[in-house]
Amino acid sequence: xxxxxxxxxxxxxxxxxxxxxxxxxxxxxxxxxxxxxxxxxxxxxxxxxxxxxxxxxxxxxxxxxxxxxxxxxxxxxxxxxxxxxxxxxxxxxxxxxxxxxxxxxxxxxxxxxxxxxxxxxxxxxxxxxxxxxxxxxxxxxxxxxxxxxxxxxxxxxxxxxxxx
Numbered sequence: 001x002x003x004x005x006x007x008x009x010x011x012x013x014x015x016x017x018x019x020x021x022x023x024x025x026x027x028x029x030x031x032x033x034x035x036x037x038x039x040x041x042x043x044x045x046x047x048x049x050x051x052x053x054x055x056x057x058x059x060x061x062x063x064x065x066x067x068x069x070x071x072x073x074x075x076x077x078x079x080x081x082x083x084x085x086x087x088x089x090x091x092x093x094x095x096x097x098x099x100x101x102x103x104x105x106x107x108x109x110x111x112x113x114x115x116x117x118x119x120x121x122x123x124x125x126x127x128x129x130x131x132x133x134x135x136x137x138x139x140x141x142x143x144x145x146x147x148x149x150x151x152x153x154x155x156x157x158x159x160x161x162x163x164x
Contacts, residue, residue, distance in 0.1 A: 029115075030112065030115035030116055030118075034109075038104055038105050041104040041111075042104040058084075059080075059081055064081050117140075117144075
């Protein structure tokens, strides 16, 4: 008996409570992954701040370089951006640490968004008919792909419009 047949037999034999138990363990694993990603993000402060958040403020950022090339082609010097000296001023005593925490714990969701929703989607997928289930998974994968494409689009296009 193949592995696929065993999995189908197991899903047919699982009761509603068994599906809930499996969903609970999926959610526990995704919560563990989210905590690990938060710790990784917290420990990599320099990478997150210097190479991600503050990257659009430099002339080496890819969108800034492309805008400068377009400006050179159109003879518009206004599209070229020089590196800016950016001073971040914090007026609260714990503000720097809290900003670090907010970015770390907020950034984990961008990395783990699929881990939040895949267990729930798989739980509902088990309840659908086989024909609907085959349509369900590619649709969810496209939604995650579009989510990440939207994040990258906003980062590369909209972040440079903010005048640091």
